Amino acid sequence: MSKDTQRVKITPLSVKIPQDQLILRMQRELQKAMEKPVAQRRWAMVIDTRKCVGCSSCTVACKAENKLPPGVVYRPVIEEEYGTFPHVARRFLPRPCMHCTNPPCTKVCPVAATYKRDDGIVVIDYDKCIGCRYCIAACPYGARTFDWGEYYTDGTPVREQYELEPSFEYGEKWPRQKNRSPINNTRKCHFCLHRLNAGILPMCVTTCIGRATYFGDSSDTQSLVSELIGSARVMRLKEELGTNPNVYYLV
Amino acid sequence: MKRLYYLLLFILTVVGFWALGVRFSNGMSVTNLTSYFSWGLWVVFYIFFIGLSAGSFLLSTMIYVFKMHALEKVGRLSLMSALFALIAGLSFVLIDLGHPERFWYTLVHRNMSSVLEWEIHFYLLYIVLVVGELWLVMRDDLSALAESAQGFRSKVARWLSLGYRVAKEEEGRRKQKGTSERWVKILGIIGIPLALGVHGGTGSIFAVSIGMPYWNSSIVPIIFIVSALVSGSALVTFLYAFFGQEEREKPEILNSLSSMLVLFIGIDFVLVLAEFLVGLYGAIPADTESLKAVIAGQYGIFFWVGQLGLATVLPILLIARSRKGNSARLKGLAGLSTVLGIIAVRVNLVLPAYVVPKISGLDKAYVDSRLVYHYAPSAIEILSSLGIIALAVLLFSIAWELLPIIKVSEIKQ
Incomplete structure (x- = not known):
């Protein structure tokens, strides 16, 4: 055996797995999708559970992006330990809204405040929502939470400025004032609709350190998400309920 | 005694309204509900009172539609309790809304696929119907009161009779x-x-x-209807036994009422048995966890003491015992015990559904006091509930005093 063949060529991981190209590709595909009429887009998310390291940076980034108060979380990461010692491992399951094709939550709303948009995003009209919390009970994924009007600094001498910052969900300004929407409303993940409209990927996708979350237009057969949805590793949560989620997991 | 009763109700109402004031100015944060445990005490009382109302009303239809003349004496009583129970029930839905000021949106922004949306329309139609029926059965007495009696009672009757007067001649009266x-x-x-x-x-x-x-089971709406009949007939039995006029037919009426109560309790028990046996046999974790919480968990006390004790075994025993001496008191107590037991039934219809996380591990995924799967009502929730109940009882008592509900004979004399 020659010396030459024995030498291992080391390429940096970032070159071997071009992560930056993935995000640029998703970004490009997002802009392409935004050029189409709303009804022709079909947003989907794919989460690679093997790449997820459970850092919860998506949860935190989402909290910051949408100025979420206590009691409200759009994308918790569920941890699970499995196997028996010494063969033990952990896996992580980030859980955004599934944006079901057949959502059980929108059906029950007594005022049609929550509905499915033509592009597949399930949204809540804060100005219409009466806060009955029926949709919270109806969602099989626990993906809806309620804004109790509380602050992280409740019970401390100072209410920090960051808690009073308005949220810009749905492209509107929502100042945080007593008994004013979204306070006393149900809130949920909306795939960062306000960011999509500005041509930017959802916050959880951008911030993911392992590039474990993918986002795109599943009606575009050339898109990255379409490619991944075709994978043999793909699964969805509670398929037996017929909700037909638009969030896919790679296991 | 009577003054003490009214004073107590008044104090409870005032305290309750203070609690409601706190609730309306501070929003839903005054409750101990969580983002995962979305419905609590107020929803429990909402379905309790709607059930009481529907049950009393169905009892009245047996009298006025199916012509059970034996029970005619309690017809107005059951309609009246239907009305006030409905008002209490609707108040509980209203205070449970995050934005109560938007309640009227349900009539403007329609979503035909929402059961809750349909229900609100049903409630409103139903209230109109109950009031209409109540007026029709009382109008002759209201007219008599308006013309004969003096003072406040007659003033109220004059106002409520809406100008209706009994015709002078026989022909017109028959018409x-x-x-x-x-x-x-x-x-x-x-x-x-x-x-x-x-x-x-x-x-x-x-x-x-x-x-x-x-x-999520098709037996649930059926259990709601049957337990409504249980609570409605129990309430009317209780009220009539303790506060009804002493009259010749009273023991007979109480006998029919209590037999009906036992029948409804029996059917309800069979349905509950079916629900539990099928659920436990299936052993699907998400369902069984709730059933276990009811039978042997944190809701066990409501099940064994409330649902089986107060609302099933005790009333049957009391009624069986009352047959000997034809005791009105025991039958009344059976009614009261059932009504109280049905509160426990309502607790167990709503709360145990929330004991299991929707996805295993979700409860531990994000640590926050509002992201948990357990709940016990806050002081404000309890006080405001007592306040609404006290107000409903107070209004009912006032109506009882002023309107010709039970004291019909007195007017005719």
């Missing part, structure tokens, strides 16, 4: 009687599907929820 009987019957017939819709529909609000395996 009026025919009209009112016909309309009461028509309203009663419309009322049967409506009342079934009111409470079966309330059960369906829960039953259609695929996110909640404990509720």
Whole structure:
């Protein structure tokens, strides 16, 4: 055996797995999708559970992006330990809204405040929502939470400025004032609709350190998400309920 | 005694309204509900009172539609309790809304696929129907009161009679009687599907929820209807036994009422048995966890003491015992015990559904006091509930004093 063949060529991981190209590709595909009429887009998310390291940076980034108060979380990461010692491992399951094709939550709303948009995003009209919390009970994924009007600094001498910052969900300004929407409303993940409209990927996708979350237009057969949805590793949560989620997991 | 009673109700009402004031100014944060445990004490009382109302109303239709003349003495009583229970029930829905000021949106922004949306329409129609029927059955006495009696009672009667007066001559009186009987019957017939819709529909609000395996069963709306009949007939039995006029037919009426109560309790028990046996046999974790919480967990006390003790075994024993000496008191106590037991039934219809996280591990995924799967009502929730109940009882008592509900004979003399 020659010396030459024995030498291992080391390429940096970032070159071997071009992560930056993935995000640029998703970004490009997002802009392409935004050029189409709303009804022709079909947003989907794919989460690679093997790449997820459970850092919860998506949860935190989402909290910051949408100025979420206590009691409200759009994308918790569920941890699970499995196997028996010494063969033990952990896996992580980030859980955004599934944006079901057949959502059980929108059906029950007594005022049609929550509905499915033509592009597949399930949204809540804060100005219409009466806060009955029926949709919270109806969602099989626990993906809806309620804004109790509380602050992280409740019970401390100072209410920090960051808690009073308005949220810009749905492209509107929502100042945080007593008994004013979204306070006393149900809130949920909306795939960062306000960011999509500005041509930017959802916050959880951008911030993911392992590039474990993918986002795109599943009606575009050339898109990255379409490619991944075709994978043999793909699964969805509670398929037996017929909700037909638009969030896919790679296991 | 009477003054003490009114004073107590008044104090409870005032305290309750203070609690409601706190609730309305501070929003839903005054409750101990969480983002995962979304419905609590107020929803429990909401379905309790809607059930009480639907049950009392269905009892009244047996009298006015199916002509159970033996029970005619309690017809107005059951309609009246239907009305006030409904008002209490609707107040509980209202205070449970995050934005109560938007309640009227339900009539403007429609979503035809929402059971809750349909229910609100049902409730409003139902309230109109109950008031209409009540007026028709009372109008002769209201007219008599307005013309004969002096003072406040007559003033109220004059106002409530809406100008209606009993005709002077026999011919006209017969005509009026025919009209009112016909309309009461028509309203009663419309009322049967409506009342079934009111409470079966309330059960369906829960039953259609695929996110909640404990509720998501077609037996749930049926249990709601039957337990409504239980609570309605129990309430009327209690009120009539303790506060009804002493009259010749009273023991007979109480006998029919209590037999009916036992029958409804029996049917209800069979349904609950079916629900539990099938659920436990299936052993699907999401459903069984709730059932276990009811039988042997944190809701066990409501099940064994409330549902089986107060609302099933005790009333049957009391009624069986009362047959000997024909005791009205024991039958009344059976009614009261059942009504209180039904509160426990309502607790167990709503709360145990929330004991299991929707996805295993979700409860530990994000640590926050509002992201947990356990709940015990806050002081404000309890006080405001007591306040609403006290107000409903107070209004009912005042109506009892002023209107010709039970004291009919007194007017005729």
